Every structure is written in structure tokens, then in C-alpha cells.
Amino acid sequence: MARNFASSDMAHGPIYKRIKNQLTERLASGEWKPNEAIPSETRLAQEFDVSIGTIRKAIDELVADKILVRQQGRGTFVAAHTQDRFLYHFFHVVNEDGTRRLPVTELLAFRKERADEGVARRLFLDRGARVVHFRNLLCIEGAPVEVNDVYLSADRFADFTRDLLANRPGTIYQLYQDHYGINVIRISERIRSAAAQHPEAQLLGLPGGAPVLAIERTAFTYGEAPVELRRSLVNTEHHVYLNEMAKQV
Amino acid sequence: MARNFASSDMAHGPIYKRIKNQLTERLASGEWKPNEAIPSETRLAQEFDVSIGTIRKAIDELVADKILVRQQGRGTFVAAHTQDRFLYHFFHVVNEDGTRRLPVTELLAFRKERADEGVARRLFLDRGARVVHFRNLLCIEGAPVEVNDVYLSADRFADFTRDLLANRPGTIYQLYQDHYGINVIRISERIRSAAAQHPEAQLLGLPGGAPVLAIERTAFTYGEAPVELRRSLVNTEHHVYLNEMAKQV
DNA sequence: AAGTGGTCTAGACCACCAT
DNA sequence: TGGTGGTCTAGACCACTTA
Numbered sequence: 005m006a007r008n009f010a011s012s013d014m015a016h017g018p019i020y021k022r023i024k025n026q027l028t029e030r031l032a033s034g035e036w037k038p039n040e041a042i043p044s045e046t047r048l049a050q051e052f053d054v055s056i057g058t059i060r061k062a063i064d065e066l067v068a069d070k071i072l073v074r075q076q077g078r079g080t081f082v083a084a085h086t087q088d089r090f091l092y093h094f095f096h097v098v099n100e101d102g103t104r105r106l107p108v109t110e111l112l113a114f115r116k117e118r119a120d121e122g123v124a125r126r127l128f129l130d131r132g133a134r135v136v137h138f139r140n141l142l143c144i145e146g147a148p149v150e151v152n153d154v155y156l157s158a159d160r161f162a163d164f165t166r167d168l169l170a171n172r173p174g175t176i177y178q179l180y181q182d183h184y185g186i187n188v189i190r191i192s193e194r195i196r197s198a199a200a201q202h203p204e205a206q207l208l209g210l211p212g213g214a215p216v217l218a219i220e221r222t223a224f225t226y227g228e229a230p231v232e233l234r235r236s237l238v239n240t241e242h243h244v245y246l247n248e249m250a251k252q253v
Numbered sequence: 254m255a256r257n258f259a260s261s262d263m264a265h266g267p268i269y270k271r272i273k274n275q276l277t278e279r280l281a282s283g284e285w286k287p288n289e290a291i292p293s294e295t296r297l298a299q300e301f302d303v304s305i306g307t308i309r310k311a312i313d314e315l316v317a318d319k320i321l322v323r324q325q326g327r328g329t330f331v332a333a334h335t336q337d338r339f340l341y342h343f344f345h346v347v348n349e350d351g352t353r354r355l356p357v358t359e360l361l362a363f364r365k366e367r368a369d370e371g372v373a374r375r376l377f378l379d380r381g382a383r384v385v386h387f388r389n390l391l392c393i394e395g396a397p398v399e400v401n402d403v404y405l406s407a408d409r410f411a412d413f414t415r416d417l418l419a420n421r422p423g424t425i426y427q428l429y430q431d432h433y434g435i436n437v438i439r440i441s442e443r444i445r446s447a448a449a450q451h452p453e454a455q456l457l458g459l460p461g462g463a464p465v466l467a468i469e470r471t472a473f474t475y476g477e478a479p480v481e482l483r484r485s486l487v488n489t490e491h492h493v494y495l496n497e498m499a500k501q502v
Numbered sequence: 503a504a505g506t507g508g509t510c511t512a513g514a515c516c517a518c519c520a521t
Numbered sequence: 522t523g524g525t526g527g528t529c530t531a532g533a534c535c536a537c538t539t540a
Contacts, residue, residue, distance in 0.1 A: 018509060044525060055511045060526090068317065069499070076526045077518035094498060102443075193496040194351075196489035197446040197464035215446035215464035240445035247442040247496060249343065267528060293506060304530045309507090325507045326537035 023052055023062040031071065031082065032226035034185045038084035042072065045080070071189060071226075085177050085188070094177070094191050094223075097142075097149060097238055098246045105144045112151075112207075113139040114166040116158055123155045126222050126233045134158035138169060141207055148208050149243050155233040160184070177223070186231055190224040195245070200237060208239040217245055272301055272311040280320065280331060287333035287430070291321065294329070334427050334436075343426070343440050343472075346391075346398060346487055347495045354393045361400075361456075362388040363415040365407055372404045375471050375482045383407035387418060390456055397457050398492050404482040409433070426472070435480055439473040444494070449486060457488040466494060 027042070036042050045063065049056045063080060066072040073083045098104050117137050124131040135155050142150040154176070156164065161184060172179045180186040198218040205212050217238040223231045238245060276291070285291050294312065298305045312329060315321040322332045347353050366386050373380040384404050391399040403425070405413065410433060421428045429435040447467040454461050466487040472480045487494060 020509080046525080055513095057512085058510060061509085063526095074526060075519085077520080077524080079519095079525060190499045191497070193498075195444065195466065195494040195496060197466045197487070198489075199464050215448050217444065217446045217466075238446070240447075245444040247444060248440070249442075250439045269528080295506080306531085307529060310528085323507060324538085326505080326539080328506060328538095 019052075019054055020058050020061040020065075023048075023054070023059065024065050027062060027066060028071070028226055031187075032229070036082050037185050038082045038181050038187055041079040041081050069189075082187070085175070085181055094188075096245050096247060097144070097243050099144070100242055100244060102244075102246065107142040107144050107149070110141045110143070111138060111166070111170055112141055113137075114169065119155070123233055126220075127155065127157055127230050129157055136161055136164045138166075144243065147239075147242065149239050151204050151207050151237045153235045155235075156231070160186070160231070180231065186225050188223045188225060188231055190228075191221055192224070193219050193221045195219050198237070200239075204237050208237065210239055210241070214239075214241075216240065219245075268303055269307050269310040269314075272297075272303070272308065273314050276311060276315060277320070285331050287331045290328040290330050334424065334430050343437075345494050345496060346393070346492050348393070349491055349493060351493075351495065356391040356393050356398070359390045359392070360387060360415070360419055361390055362386075363418065368404070372482055375469075376404065376406055376479050378406055385410055385413045387415075393492065396488075396491065398488050400453050400456050400486045402484045405480070409435070409480070429480065435474050437472045437474055437480055439477075440470055441473070442468050442470045444468050447486070449488075453486050457486065459488055459490070463488075463490075465489065468494075 030036065042048075043051070045056050045059050048059045052059065063072060063074070067074055067080075070083055073081050075081065095107070097107070115137055116134060119127065119129050119131060119133045119135045121131055123129070123135060124133060127133075127135070129135070134157075136158050137156075138154050140150075140152040140154065141148055142152065158164070161180075168179065168183065169176075177188045180188060196218045197215055199213045200208060200210050200216045201212060204216075205214060208214075208216065210216070217236075217240055219234075219236040219238065221232075221234040221236065223234070225231050279285065291297075292300070294305050294308050297308045301308065312321060312323070316323055316329075319332050322330050324330065344356070346356070364386055365383060368376065368378050368380060368382045368384045370380055372378070372384060373382060376382075376384070378384070383406075385407050386402065386404050389399075389401040389403065390397055391401065407413070410429075417428065417432065418425075426437045429437060445467045446464055448462045449457060449459050449465045450461060453465075454463060457463075457465065459465070466485075466489055468483075468485040468487065470481075470483040470485065472483070474480050
């Protein structure tokens with residue numbers, strides 16, 4: 005013992021950073037699934053042959069990233085999405101007065117197709133790769149507010165069926181998590197204003213040419229790997245897209 | 254010397270939490286000003302009579318909260334808003350391809366007036382209260398992209414002049430910080446889609462009725478006190494509003 | 503060279519949970 | 522009772538900045 009080295013004994017960077025990366029990789033590989041416990045700090049310290057303090061520092065950062073959750077006396081677990089923790093997290097469309105209501109989803113279309121240029125680029129796929137594509141209509145208190153076109157890699161989401169989508173209990177991201185062990189941890193949205201056209205305008209109960217929000221969202225899992233592309237049109241006549249930010253990162 | 258207590262020797266909660274609170278209070282009292290160094294970890298450890306590791310843990314959290322900034326070899330400093338650290342934080346309009354460019358601001362109008370219903374509600378003022386109102390045009394690479402109408406309480410921002418605004422070096426929030434000691438720490442934005450009308454459409458180089466983003470932003474300081482109301486119209490023909498969210502809170 | 507933050511260790515005891 | 526995470530210590534050496 006008493007190795008007392010500060011920076012490394014291989015590769016580069018601090019040990020705890022490399023341990024963090026290795027843990028992230030094992031998370032991404034599916035070795036530990038959402039809501040499962042990872043090995044105890046003591047065991048990891050033995051496995052990596054470092055002090056417990058170093059393991060704790062690696063885990064500290066993963067906890068800060070909301071990738072792991074500690075529970076004193078029980079263990080450290082893989083963070084998972086729940087209805088509450090999730091829906092209101094990445095779903096930002098609320099009533100005009102700021103109150104939140106649960107949206108009701110209606111599946112309008114479902115098919116497998118080939119990725120065009122735009123879809124392929126966002127999902128890091130080759131053009132022409134097989135993708136699952138479905139369209140949703142979201143209504144809040146009976147009023148249509150959002151049309152979603154969702155694209156997934158057919159490879160990654162093998163055996164993805166219309167039934168799976170229709171009969172799920174929770175959010176779509178819970179479906180990815182529970183059926184495919186894919187945990188969405190980051191989202192990037194690009195928002196523009198557009199004029200609604202024929203079919204979508206009607207779905208949203210708007211006249212042709214009415215202004216709507218056009219949102220292109222990419223969802224990522226561990227290691228910045230894209231999971232889902234979603235293109236949404238939002239009717240903001242009686243709803244708003246609410247974005248709150250604290251001084252952070 | 255080996256006191257080895259875990260929770261406390263007075264009050265409640267872990268020592269590092271109480272040290273964090275005390276440091277925060279001394280920060281708030283103005284004992285250390287933005288960009289000044291706080292005492293070294295060694296000195297603080299002596300002062301509080303705890304191990305350096307405990308001080309580090311307290312400072313770790315303040316750094317995570319972006320209240321302090323560490324610089325190896327130099328010291329630990331009180332975080333301040335700077336051009337970089339700030340502008341790109343609450344300013345989300347970027348080029349179509351995702352690249353960020355510094356916007357150029359042009360002051361179009363400046364006057365003091367009475368708060369109408371909407372302004373008063375957002376700023377927690379009485380209707381008719383005196384407010385500062387100014388209008389900005391933001392251009393990115395020469396192209397007009399955003400018109401801002403900004404409202405401030407004339408009471409809180411006493412002696413706020415056109416010159417102050419025109420001759421400031423950094424961002425507007427730096428101005429609030431440096432001249433009024435008001436630190437914006439949270440922002441809430443309500444985004445809708447709208448059709449641009451006469452004067453604003455022209456300013457943005459758009460035909461009347463063109464779809465634009467209409468953003469109503471409220472900026473808050475400590476204690477959820479509203480500081481500024483800003484109404485923006487954004488031309489998204491060649492720019493997008495980029496919103497990135499990690500799994501958080 | 504002196505001082506600062508950055509990393510790491512080895513071991514102590516506490517608080518909490520399951521059994 | 523045994524295992525887990527939570528806090529704290531005392532001291533080592535590294536990396537960086539300043540003078």
C-alpha cells in the first residue's frame with residue numbers, strides 16, 4: 005500500500021476520472037440496468053485496487069450527473085425514469101397560466117422506413133438505414149397541442165411494434181428503459197417558429213399558415229450516443245413552452 | 254488531533270454543510286467581493302479547526318453551485334458573471350448549424366414609463382409603478398435576429414440611464430451585477446410562436462405575418478425576487494433557439 | 503522556492519437498512 | 522448483527538502559479 009501517486013499509473017488523467025469512465029462504459033453496456041444496484045464502494049475499491057475515497061469521488065460525479073443514486077444503508081443504484089421524475093422533466097408544454105396537465109397521447113401512424121439525410125445525420129446512422137417512425141398527437145384537456153414524429157434506429161430497437169407502443173403504461177422513455185435498457189440522460193432541442201401546413205394544421209385545429217413551434221429534439225444515452233429523433237409541432241394558442249434555467253454549468 | 258466526530262459538535266447537520274453556510278453568509282455580507290480570493294484552504298482549516306478535507310468538501314459544493322471558482326496554484330475566487338460565463342448561458346439563439354456567434358446589440362429606444370398590467374404582474378409591482386423600458390436589436394453576423402423589450406423597476410434600478418446602457422462593456426446582467434449588486438441566478442422563459450407585425454417584422458427583415466418566436470423571460474435573483482422582464486421576438490429563418498437539458502433535479 | 507489547489511491513501515466512527 | 526453509504530482526519534505527493 006501507500007502508493008501515494010497522484011496522477012496515474014497508466015494512460016492519462018486522474019484515477020477517479022478513469023474509473024468514472026469505466027463505470028459509465030459498464031453502465032452503457034447494460035451490465036447494470038436501471039434500478040439495479042452497482043457493487044458496493046468497498047468491493048469496487050478492491051476491484052480497482054484503489055482507496056475507497058477514490059471510488060467515492062468517481063461515484064460522486066456520477067451522482068451529480070444524476071446517473072447514479074445513493075441510498076444510505078442500501079447501496080448505490082442506477083438512476084431510472086419514473087412517470088413523475090420524467091414526464092415533467094423533458095415535457096415543457098404547459099397551460100398559458102403555467103399550470104401543468106397530463107397530456108393524452110394518440111398514436112396516428114406507425115411504420116418502418118429508410119432514414120433520409122436529416123434523420124440519418126441526427127441518429128448517427130447511414131442514409132437508408134432502417135428506422136422505426138411513428139406519429140403521435142398530444143392533447144391537453146381535450147385540446148390538440150402537439151404533433152410528434154418520432155424516429156428510432158430499427159437495429160437498436162429490434163422488434164419494436166405498434167402494440168408495444170399502444171399498450172405501454174408510462175412514458176415513451178420508460179418504454180425505452182424497460183424494454184431495451186436504454187436510459188435517456190440528455191436532450192437537445194432546436195426550436196424555431198414555422199407556419200403550419202395542411203395535414204398537421206388540421207390535426208392541431210389551426211388554419212393553414214398559423215404560426216406554430218417547430219421543435220427538433222435529439223435524445224441521448226450514455227456516452228453521447230443518440231437514441232431518438234423527435235420532430236414536434238406545437239400549437240401555442242393556449243399553451244406555452246416553459247423553459248427554466250438556474251445558473252449552472 | 255483525532256477528534257473523529259462525524260456529525261457535529263453543535264447545532265445540527267454535517268460540519269461541511271455548516272461551513273458552507275457560514276461561507277455563503279460571509280459572501281452575501283460582502284466580506285469577499287466578486288473576483289476576489291477567499292482565504293486558502295489551509296487557512297480556513299485552521300480558522301474552523303477542521304481538517305482540510307472538510308473545508309474542501311464545503312468549497313466543492315460552492316464550486317458546484319457556481320458561487321466560487323477554483324484556480325490551481327492561485328486560489329479560490331468569488332464567481333462573477335463574465336462575457337463568456339454569462340452570455341452563452343442564458344442566450345440560446347445560435348446559428349442553424351449549432352455554432353455560437355457573439356450578437357451585436359443596438360439600442361433602439363429608452364424611456365421611463367408606467368407598468369401596465371402584464372409588466373406589473375411579472376415584476377411583482379403595482380400597476381402604474383415606474384419602470385425603465387428599453388428596446389434592443391440583436392444582430393448576429395450582420396443579420397437581425399432578435400428584438401428585445403426590457404422592463405426594470407425604476408425603484409430598484411435608480412438612476413438607470415441611457416448612457417449607462419450604451420457604454421457598458423459586457424452583458425446587461427453584468428451591468429446589473431456591477432452597478433446594482435444584483436445577481437441574476439435564475440430565468441424563466443415562456444415561448445410561443447407568433448406572426449410578426451409591422452414595426453418588429455421590419456426590424457427583423459421579415460415580411461409582415463412571418464412566424465417568429467415570442468419569448469417572455471423573467472429573471473430572478475436570490476429569494477425568487479424578479480429583477481427583469483424581457484419580451485423578445487426571434488427570427489428563426491437562419492437561427493434556432495437551442496435548449497439542452499441533462500437529467501437533473 | 504514558497505504557496506495554492508488537486509489527487510490519493512488508510513483508517514476511524516456514525517447513520518441507516520436489512521435480516 | 523453485518524453491510525452499506527456518510528463524514529472526518531492527517532498526512533503524502535503532484536501540478537501549477539507567482540515572485
